[in-house]
Amino acid sequence: MNTTDFLQLPPELLFAFVLLFGLIFGSFVTMACHRIPLKQDLICKRSHCTACHHPLGVLDLIPVFSWVFSLGKCRHCKVPISFRYPLIELSVALGFCFIFASHGFSFLTLLLFLTWTCLITMVAIDICHDHIPKSLFATLLLLGLGYVFLTKAEPIPLLITIAIGLGMGTYIYASVRIIKKSNAFDYDDMYLIIISSLFMTTPAIMIAFLLLASVIGVVLWPIFRFVGHHGTSTPMPFSEALTASFLICITNADNVLKLLGMWMEQPLA
Numbered sequence: 001m002n003t004t005d006f007l008q009l010p011p012e013l014l015f016a017f018v019l020l021f022g023l024i025f026g027s028f029v030t031m032a033c034h035r036i037p038l039k040q041d042l043i044c045k046r047s048h049c050t051a052c053h054h055p056l057g058v059l060d061l062i063p064v065f066s067w068v069f070s071l072g073k074c075r076h077c078k079v080p081i082s083f084r085y086p087l088i089e090l091s092v093a094l095g096f097c098f099i100f101a102s103h104g105f106s107f108l109t110l111l112l113f114l115t116w117t118c119l120i121t122m123v124a125i126d127i128c129h130d131h132i133p134k135s136l137f138a139t140l141l142l143l144g145l146g147y148v149f150l151t152k153a154e155p156i157p158l159l160i161t162i163a164i165g166l167g168m169g170t171y172i173y174a175s176v177r178i179i180k181k182s183n184a185f186d187y188d189d190m191y192l193i194i195i196s197s198l199f200m201t202t203p204a205i206m207i208a209f210l211l212l213a214s215v216i217g218v219v220l221w222p223i224f225r226f227v228g229h230h231g232t233s234t235p236m237p238f239s240e241a242l243t244a245s246f247l248i249c250i251t252n253a254d255n256v257l258k259l260l261g262m263w264m265e266q267p268l269a
């Protein structure tokens with residue numbers, strides 16, 4: 001079957017393929033977000049239960065379904081397995097579906113699949129370890145440069161967009177750190193904003209991306225306080241908000257700009 005035949009399959013079947021592809025990548029992310037902070041091998045080492053160290057078989061490695069059928073427990077030692085594993089797998093898979101729906105089948109789609117995988121790995125590690133490894137920022141930066149190359153972004157709007165990213169990242173970091181004497185916003189979020197500017201490519205969509213991330217952050221904050229049991233000391237989940245805003249802006253740029261234009265009461269290109 002060649003690419004043309006593949007794309008002529010019914011849309012439901014195409015999305016089922018993309019969903020399955022995303023679940024496989026999601027399963028890789030759950031393993032990577034455990035191993036990257038421990039600097040362990042990502043490919044050769046066999047997966048095992050982190051509690052009883054029993055090697056995982058095929059039945060333990062089916063994304064989402066393994067967790068559901070084992071009722072969220074290890075099949076061997078019955079220690080509970082966090083719900084974040086199926087959540088990560090679903091987040092990657094649904095992100096893939098949104099990207100495929102907006103960009104179709106292309107090199108750009110594959111690059112965005114890798115970008116989304118990298119972003120979810122970053123968020124998952126950030127939630128567990130409060131820190132994002134530099135190797136993931138380097139990967140995201142390379143993917144961003146690839147995106148600029150593939151989309152043939154106009155140099156001047158792109159430079160203005162990067163300048164907005166640099167300016168806003170530094171400004172928000174400095175204002176939270178110095179004025180409020182709080183570390184609710186850290187270097188990781190600043191790097192994420194700056195590298196994301198490579199994907200936004202125009203100043204209007206960059207501003208929309210930041211505004212949308214702020215709104216999502218404010219909405220997510222009480223949920224994270226409730227789930228994380230840290231009460232008022234829970235920092236604002238800004239990397240999560242930036243990642244959600246990233247997906248929305250990348251897959252729905254026109255609608256996001258329309259909304260921003262309505263809010264500013266003037267049409268935006």
Ligand SMILES: [Zn+2]
Nearest residue numbers: 049052074077
């Ligand atoms: Zn176990």
